[in-house]
Amino acid sequence: xxxxxxxxxxxxxxxxxxxxxxxxxxxxxxxxxxxxxxxxxxxxxxxxxxxxxxxxxxxxxxxxxxxxxxxxxxxxxxxxxxxxxxxxxxxxxxxxxxxxxxxxxxxxxxxxxxxxxxxxxxxxxxxxxxxxxxxxxxxxxxxxxxxxxxxxxxxxxxxxxxxxxxxxxxxxxxxxxxxxxxxxxxxxxxxxxxxxxxxxxxxxxxxxxxxxxxxxxxxxxxxxxxxxxxxxxxxxxxxxxxxxxxxxxxxxxxxxxxxxxxxxxxxxxxxxxxxxxxxxxxxxxxxxxxxxxxxxxxxxxxxxxxxxxxxxxxxxxxxxxxxxxxxxxxxxxxxxxxxxxxxxxxxxxxxxxxxxxxxxxxxxxxxxxxxxxxxxxxxxxxxxxxxxxxxxxxxxxxxxxxxxxxxxxxxxxxxxxxxxxxxxxxxxxxxxxxxxxxxxxxxxxxxxxxxxxxxxxxxxxxxxxxxxxxxxxxxxxxxxxxxxxxxxxxxxxxxxxxxxxxxxxxxxxxxxxxxxxxxxxxxxxxxxxxxxxxxxxxxxxxxxxxxxxxxxxxxxxxxxxxxxxxxxxxxxxxxxxxxxxxxxxxxxxxxxxxxxxxxxxxxxxxxxxxxxxxxxxxxxxxxxxxxxxxxxxxxxxxxxxxxxxxxxxxxxxx
Numbered sequence: 001x002x003x004x005x006x007x008x009x010x011x012x013x014x015x016x017x018x019x020x021x022x023x024x025x026x027x028x029x030x031x032x033x034x035x036x037x038x039x040x041x042x043x044x045x046x047x048x049x050x051x052x053x054x055x056x057x058x059x060x061x062x063x064x065x066x067x068x069x070x071x072x073x074x075x076x077x078x079x080x081x082x083x084x085x086x087x088x089x090x091x092x093x094x095x096x097x098x099x100x101x102x103x104x105x106x107x108x109x110x111x112x113x114x115x116x117x118x119x120x121x122x123x124x125x126x127x128x129x130x131x132x133x134x135x136x137x138x139x140x141x142x143x144x145x146x147x148x149x150x151x152x153x154x155x156x157x158x159x160x161x162x163x164x165x166x167x168x169x170x171x172x173x174x175x176x177x178x179x180x181x182x183x184x185x186x187x188x189x190x191x192x193x194x195x196x197x198x199x200x201x202x203x204x205x206x207x208x209x210x211x212x213x214x215x216x217x218x219x220x221x222x223x224x225x226x227x228x229x230x231x232x233x234x235x236x237x238x239x240x241x242x243x244x245x246x247x248x249x250x251x252x253x254x255x256x257x258x259x260x261x262x263x264x265x266x267x268x269x270x271x272x273x274x275x276x277x278x279x280x281x282x283x284x285x286x287x288x289x290x291x292x293x294x295x296x297x298x299x300x301x302x303x304x305x306x307x308x309x310x311x312x313x314x315x316x317x318x319x320x321x322x323x324x325x326x327x328x329x330x331x332x333x334x335x336x337x338x339x340x341x342x343x344x345x346x347x348x349x350x351x352x353x354x355x356x357x358x359x360x361x362x363x364x365x366x367x368x369x370x371x372x373x374x375x376x377x378x379x380x381x382x383x384x385x386x387x388x389x390x391x392x393x394x395x396x397x398x399x400x401x402x403x404x405x406x407x408x409x410x411x412x413x414x415x416x417x418x419x420x421x422x423x424x425x426x427x428x429x430x431x432x433x434x435x436x437x438x439x440x441x442x443x444x445x446x447x448x449x450x451x452x453x454x455x456x457x458x459x460x461x462x463x464x465x466x467x468x469x470x471x472x473x474x475x476x477x478x479x480x481x482x483x484x485x486x487x488x489x490x491x492x493x494x495x496x497x498x499x500x501x502x503x504x505x506x507x508x509x510x511x512x513x514x515x516x517x518x519x520x521x522x523x524x525x526x527x528x529x530x531x532x533x534x535x536x537x538x539x540x541x542x543x544x545x546x547x548x549x550x551x552x553x554x555x556x557x558x559x560x561x562x563x564x565x566x567x568x569x570x571x572x573x574x575x576x577x578x579x580x581x582x583x584x585x586x587x588x589x590x591x592x593x594x595x596x597x598x599x600x601x602x603x604x605x606x607x608x609x610x611x612x613x614x615x616x617x618x619x620x621x622x623x624x625x626x627x628x629x630x631x632x633x634x635x636x637x638x639x640x641x642x643x644x645x646x647x648x649x650x651x652x653x654x
Contacts, residue, residue: 011068014083017147019054030046036505037193039190084144088144097201110586223238229578245559246545249566252546259491264421264488264493266493268476272499277466277502283506284506299520299529301567303535305581306497306537307582310584311499315364320341320371323638326639335637336644338560349420350374350417351373352375377407405482407423428469428502437471441464444469448460448466465504465505492523494519511592514581520540531571533572534568534574534576536592573608577592578626596619
């Protein structure tokens with residue numbers, strides 16, 4: 001027995017080192033990420049986390065035992081070196097997954113298989129020098145291997161006891177291999193936090209090849225069931241469940257004093273602007289003083305949701321009230337559709353997109369081309385031509401202040417033109433260098449000091465990132481100050497929202513992951529309004545188009561296919577929306593149905609500020625059935641090109 005242990009001793013030591021390294025990493029992981037996943041940092045949760053990592057280590061320990069024995073018989077030195085390098089590499093992967101979760105606010109999953117390599121490269125590069133990342137990885141693997149070899153050579157009685165004990169624990173843990181799979185099967189926020197990072201990624205990889213839910217044939221029963229959800233729509237053809245006369249209620253006109261001249265329209269999408277960082281009762285405190293002051297003079301919805309957890313969802317939903325499709329509306333074969341861009345272009349507007357990033361990212365260029373966009377600001381090409389050496393820029397493109405300045409320089413050179421412009425900002429993508437960074441860090445710290453101690457502590461580790469929101473907020477202030485000097489300012493309507501919530505600072509609930517502010521500001525407003533009703537970005541274009549169509553002699557299509565019936569201007573909290581929500585991994589497992597929230601087979605009741613409470617058990621069957629109904633319909637219209645007939649889009653292009 002002793003001889004067998006002696007022969008096996010180097011591998012036992014390797015298992016011991018790998019186990020200890022993973023336990024230490026999980027401790028760091030636990031305290032870094034618990035608040036991001038809205039998980040209580042309790043002893044039972046910590047024990048489950050540790051158990052999951054032990055199970056993973058046990059699997060690795062057993063899998064590579066044959067490698068050790070085969071090599072030991074012929075290459076004794078290699079029998080230790082090779083497994084130690086393998087274990088070191090696997091440990092590096094664990095580190096990478098933890099770092100990713102920290103910066104992205106989510107676990108790495110099958111989204112990695114849906115992104116082009118160029119996008120992944122750009123994302124990684126934005127966090128620093130890729131060569132340094134590679135050197136760091138090599139250093140981790142070598143350090144792990146040297147440490148393992150050193151301990152194996154100097155193993156004494158204590159080390160022998162620890163390594164044998166570790167081996168027994170690892171061997172026994174494999175009998176619990178079904179436990180992580182059960183956690184994955186019940187995909188709650190707690191379980192995603194508890195499960196081993198590599199095991200979660202493997203399960204997501206295996207699940208990647210699942211077929212998207214598709215309706216092969218139109219089921220008249222399902223189509224009729226969906227029609228009863230919106231009896232006011234007067235749908236003209238059940239095979240096109242959203243196609244109807246444009247009878248969207250005009251809820252915005254009472255707030256405006258519109259003139260005889262058509263107003264200019266400006267949409268501003270602020271990167272990562274979630275309600276956790278902006279507005280009253282925000283989870284982390286508000287770090288957008290200008291937007292907060294502007295909201296008091298605007299039509300403001302504090303309970304607005306986006307339709308996706310990442311940027312790929314915002315343009316189709318905001319501009320065209322369009323479904324997410326399989327992986328994002330514009331990331332597949334886009335069915336025939338229309339949008340406010342195309343409709344305004346047909347009515348004499350010059351349409352512009354001002355974006356300083358890479359237009360191929362999230363397929364923005366293809367989608368905006370479909371809308372017939374007249375002008376694509378060439379700022380990323382300018383940035384590239386400079387050798388990516390502009391002072392007021394970061395790896396994603398020009399900083400927001402410069403984006404706004406350049407856009408106004410362009411608009412100032414245009415004359416006697418009705419404009420529709422959409423801005424997409426970049427600087428708040430993550431804590432990249434921003435112009436005058438120290439000044440904005442000081443401002444962030446000053447605001448943070450006025451917050452309750454719990455929030456201060458939570459924000460301190462992200463203060464650089466938070467500073468970028470103050471920078472962008474100030475860039476918006478300067479943008480509006482300069483826009484006021486333009487002759488068309490008094491006849492312009494501004495819509496401001498965020499593309500998604502940023503989870504890095506923590507989340508109060510799953511629904512918070514979609515929670516963004518929505519402002520409609522204009523000098524044409526005759527009164528402001530603060531609304532607590534739940535709305536979505538899908539609602540903006542239908543309501544704005546309804547107001548424009550009812551007040552101006554516009555060419556209007558006979559039918560529209562918005563998947564929303566417009567904004568809700570109820571002052572008190574109400575929730576009458578039906579919205580499918582797409583996760584960052586492109587799953588559609590969350591759904592708002594009136595005042596209920598469906599999330600991975602759990603049902604909650606929605607309250608003000610989008611907080612969640614347990615729903616009565618009796619609601620489960622109703623809401624889950626509605627989730628299945630809406631999922632089937634949206635999949636049908638997307639995959640079978642049933643938003644509107646192709647001919648209708650072709651006519652619209654003329």
